[in-house]
Amino acid sequence: xxxxxxxxxxxxxxxxxxxxxxxxxxxxxxxxxxxxxxxxxxxxxxxxxxxxxxxxxxxxxxxxxxxxxxxxxxxxxxxxxxxxxxxxxxxxxxxxxxxxxxxxxxxxxxxxxxxxxxxxxxxxxxxxxxxxxxxxxxxxxxxxxxxxxxxxxxxxxxxxxxxxxxxx
Numbered sequence: 001x002x003x004x005x006x007x008x009x010x011x012x013x014x015x016x017x018x019x020x021x022x023x024x025x026x027x028x029x030x031x032x033x034x035x036x037x038x039x040x041x042x043x044x045x046x047x048x049x050x051x052x053x054x055x056x057x058x059x060x061x062x063x064x065x066x067x068x069x070x071x072x073x074x075x076x077x078x079x080x081x082x083x084x085x086x087x088x089x090x091x092x093x094x095x096x097x098x099x100x101x102x103x104x105x106x107x108x109x110x111x112x113x114x115x116x117x118x119x120x121x122x123x124x125x126x127x128x129x130x131x132x133x134x135x136x137x138x139x140x141x142x143x144x145x146x147x148x149x150x151x152x153x154x155x156x157x158x159x160x161x162x163x164x165x166x167x168x
Contacts, residue, residue: 006152007145014129017136019122021148025155027113030120031089033151034109035059043150045069046143054078061086065094081107096124101134103127 008020023030033039037055045052046069053076054068066080078099085093089111096105106125111118126132 007141007148009141009144011132011136015126015132017124017126017132019124019141019144020119021152022117022119023152023155024117026116027111027118028089029155030111030118030151033154034120035088035092039154040067043154044147045150047146049073050077059083059086059088059092101131103131105131 006021010018010020012018033043035057037057040057041052041055044055044067049072050069052067053070054066056067057063057065061083063083063086064080065083066078068076068078070076079096081095081097081104083092083094084106085091085108091108091110093106093108096107097103104127108123108125110121110123112121113119124132124135126135
C-alpha cells in the first residue's frame with residue numbers, strides 16, 4: 001500500500017490499482033465536481049505546471065469523455081473513453097485510453113457517504129500486469145494526490161456548496 005498524504009493506493013491484484021480518498025463533503029457535491037466540466041477544470045490538473053485544455057463529458061451510459069492537458073514546458077497529455085455505467089451520485093464505470101499508452105483500462109468510481117463525508121474509491125483495471133506496473137512507475141500517484149488535494153479545497157469552498165444547493 002502507498003500512502004500519499006490523504007490518498008491511499010493499493011494493488012489488490014496484479015492488474016489493479018485502487019485509490020481511496022475521503023472528502024469532507026456530501027456525495028452529491030463530490031459527484032458533481034467529478035462530472036461537471038466547469039468544476040473538473042478547476043481541480044483535475046495533476047502536479048503543478050499543468051492546465052486542462054480540453055474537458056468534454058457526456059454523463060450517461062454510452063456517453064464519451066475526453067480530457068487534455070498542457071504543461072508549461074510544452075508537454076501534452078490526453079485521455080478519453082466511454083461510460084459503461086452511470087449511477088449518480090453513487091457510481092460510474094468507464095473505459096479509459098491514454099494517448100500514447102497501449103491498451104484500455106476500466107475505471108470504476110464508487111462514492112460512499114457517511115456522516116457528511118464521502119469516500120471515493122477508484123479502481124483502475126489494466127489490460128496487463130505490465131501496464132499496471134508502468135502506471136505505478138510513472139509517478140501517477142503524485143498527480144492524483146495533487147488533484148485530489150485541489151478537489152478537497154474546491155469542495156470546501158462556499159461557491160461549490162452554493163452552486164450545488166442551487167441545482168438541488
